[in-house]
Amino acid sequence: MAATTMARPRRRLRVRPGRLLLNLFLLAAGIIFIFPLIWVFFTSFKTDAEIVRATPTLLPKTWTLDNYLGLPSRAPFLRFFVNSLLVSGVSTVFIVFTCTVAGYVFAKYRFPGRNLLFFLVIGTILIPIQTYIVPLYVFVRQLQWLNTYQGMIFPTIIMSSGIFFLRQSIRDIPDDLIEAMRVDGANEFTILFRLIFPLSVASIAAISIVNWVYTWSLFIWPLIVVNQESRFTMEIGLMYFQRQFITEYGGTMAATTLSLLPVLVVFLIFRTQIIEGISYSGVKG
Amino acid sequence: MNVHETTVRAPAAQLARAHILSAPGLRSTLRRQQGLFALTLFVPVILLFLIIRVIPIVQIFLFSFTNYSVQRRTWRIVGFDNFVRLLSDQTFHLAFKNSMLFILYAVPIEIVLALALALLINRKLRLEGLYQTLFFLPYILPMVPAGIMWKWIYAPGSFGLANYALESLGLPRVGWLTDPNIALFAVVIMHVWKNLGFFVVIFLVGLKAISPEVVEAARVDGATEWQTIGHVQLPLLRPTILFGVVMGTIWSMSVFTEVYIMTQGTDVSAGSEMEVLVTTIYKEAFQYFNMGYAATVSLVLFAVSMLFVAIQFRLLDAKE
Numbered sequence: 001m002a003a004t005t006m007a008r009p010r011r012r013l014r015v016r017p018g019r020l021l022l023n024l025f026l027l028a029a030g031i032i033f034i035f036p037l038i039w040v041f042f043t044s045f046k047t048d049a050e051i052v053r054a055t056p057t058l059l060p061k062t063w064t065l066d067n068y069l070g071l072p073s074r075a076p077f078l079r080f081f082v083n084s085l086l087v088s089g090v091s092t093v094f095i096v097f098t099c100t101v102a103g104y105v106f107a108k109y110r111f112p113g114r115n116l117l118f119f120l121v122i123g124t125i126l127i128p129i130q131t132y133i134v135p136l137y138v139f140v141r142q143l144q145w146l147n148t149y150q151g152m153i154f155p156t157i158i159m160s161s162g163i164f165f166l167r168q169s170i171r172d173i174p175d176d177l178i179e180a181m182r183v184d185g186a187n188e189f190t191i192l193f194r195l196i197f198p199l200s201v202a203s204i205a206a207i208s209i210v211n212w213v214y215t216w217s218l219f220i221w222p223l224i225v226v227n228q229e230s231r232f233t234m235e236i237g238l239m240y241f242q243r244q245f246i247t248e249y250g251g252t253m254a255a256t257t258l259s260l261l262p263v264l265v266v267f268l269i270f271r272t273q274i275i276e277g278i279s280y281s282g283v284k285g
Numbered sequence: 286m287n288v289h290e291t292t293v294r295a296p297a298a299q300l301a302r303a304h305i306l307s308a309p310g311l312r313s314t315l316r317r318q319q320g321l322f323a324l325t326l327f328v329p330v331i332l333l334f335l336i337i338r339v340i341p342i343v344q345i346f347l348f349s350f351t352n353y354s355v356q357r358r359t360w361r362i363v364g365f366d367n368f369v370r371l372l373s374d375q376t377f378h379l380a381f382k383n384s385m386l387f388i389l390y391a392v393p394i395e396i397v398l399a400l401a402l403a404l405l406i407n408r409k410l411r412l413e414g415l416y417q418t419l420f421f422l423p424y425i426l427p428m429v430p431a432g433i434m435w436k437w438i439y440a441p442g443s444f445g446l447a448n449y450a451l452e453s454l455g456l457p458r459v460g461w462l463t464d465p466n467i468a469l470f471a472v473v474i475m476h477v478w479k480n481l482g483f484f485v486v487i488f489l490v491g492l493k494a495i496s497p498e499v500v501e502a503a504r505v506d507g508a509t510e511w512q513t514i515g516h517v518q519l520p521l522l523r524p525t526i527l528f529g530v531v532m533g534t535i536w537s538m539s540v541f542t543e544v545y546i547m548t549q550g551t552d553v554s555a556g557s558e559m560e561v562l563v564t565t566i567y568k569e570a571f572q573y574f575n576m577g578y579a580a581t582v583s584l585v586l587f588a589v590s591m592l593f594v595a596i597q598f599r600l601l602d603a604k605e
Binding site: 189260 | 318355429563566
């Protein structure tokens, strides 16, 4: 007790100026780091004439909403937005189910081939979709699912890292609890829904949010399975918009801001879960 | 939910329960229930996993020995023709070289910068959460708007921020995305900016897992700040650093969206398109419809990824 009270004031005095500098440095570096975002946001409220001026300024001289108001007449962004919400939302509902079922069985069941299957799950965590996109496309094409929502969603309903993550957290649920429910006459479905689900809520929330962000941002898959405007996601719509209206800088910045916004809002609300989910489960994918 | 109720039951009850469960009748009921559960829920999930994740990977092997194309009705086995073509395909060579250069530039920068930031942030700062958020933010942003944003930063005109910064330092403007010598590095910078937060976060988790006593002991023994970092923290962080290297390598190797958004498309002058492995796969499969050859390029991507997956498994083994 005495030692700590002795040590404390001395350490504080010694370190403080350094700490202030460190804080200032990290704050400045952090703001520079997200500066592109701040810049795009303010630029989306500038007039095109002001955007291409030789000496750029951060804040608009005259604030205008024209860039946003002009969007619907050029491209159906509302439709793109709804498509993105639909694809990422349905995918996430599937993920919750598939990851919990697989996680439970891998954690608590013993059956031949379990280790091999689980090995495949871990192995595929690190293999990005780009690697096997050609056969996957051929398969979805044979199902005649090109330009359909089911085709867009299909590859995103399995999340290897999510299965791994839930298997790890369900393994920590004591077998005693499960056996007690079995003795009380509960069947496996009841155990899943009444015991495993409620006890894994935090992990399920983490993988759901990570998966939602991942599917919202997905680009290469919708790029190859969708070529009808009515099925474009925000990402695809934004890409074509930028290419078609190259000189409409303000409109592009407004559309860019709109496509970033949902992810930013979700991130600011679920910051802890996202950071934890990503750092422990390893990856999206 | 009666979780609490069941946990507080006496050990005697536990014994009784074990007894009941070991009775032959109940055992087989349990077996049957588990079997039913597995059949109705687990088997479909695993089938989906195999269809979506495992079979396509097996198929890239099979495809690469064919001239399969979705545009033709027939296809045949062509042996090693696709592999022979790899050897003489200039575009593939360029793509392979660029992908390897991408790893070579991006991974060391990501790891070193993230380590430095993590070591700076991990000092019980009151604003730690804020710093973590600021640096992590780009990682969760969708790649398309992020790419468009950076295309703007690199814009050739005077309104591009990168050139504006160069000019205000008295340096000449640069064709960030149009000069082939610079374009790769320009995309690497964007890629690093986008992914750095992931590495900062995993390194912070790793640093916090190091017991404070170990670090304190080193300080008491008179180690300087640099010695503590070099001889205590970094060696203990080694598994996390290696995990970061594996992830960074796989992500660098499979870059597509940032390259596609920033260096390709109708608004980019011809000849300055940047070629990497995945853009080659994309073009061969979905513009020229050479699915067989695209699968062969995928196989190269897969083989190098597998190498790193194998390393990852060795690391996991070493940890346990």
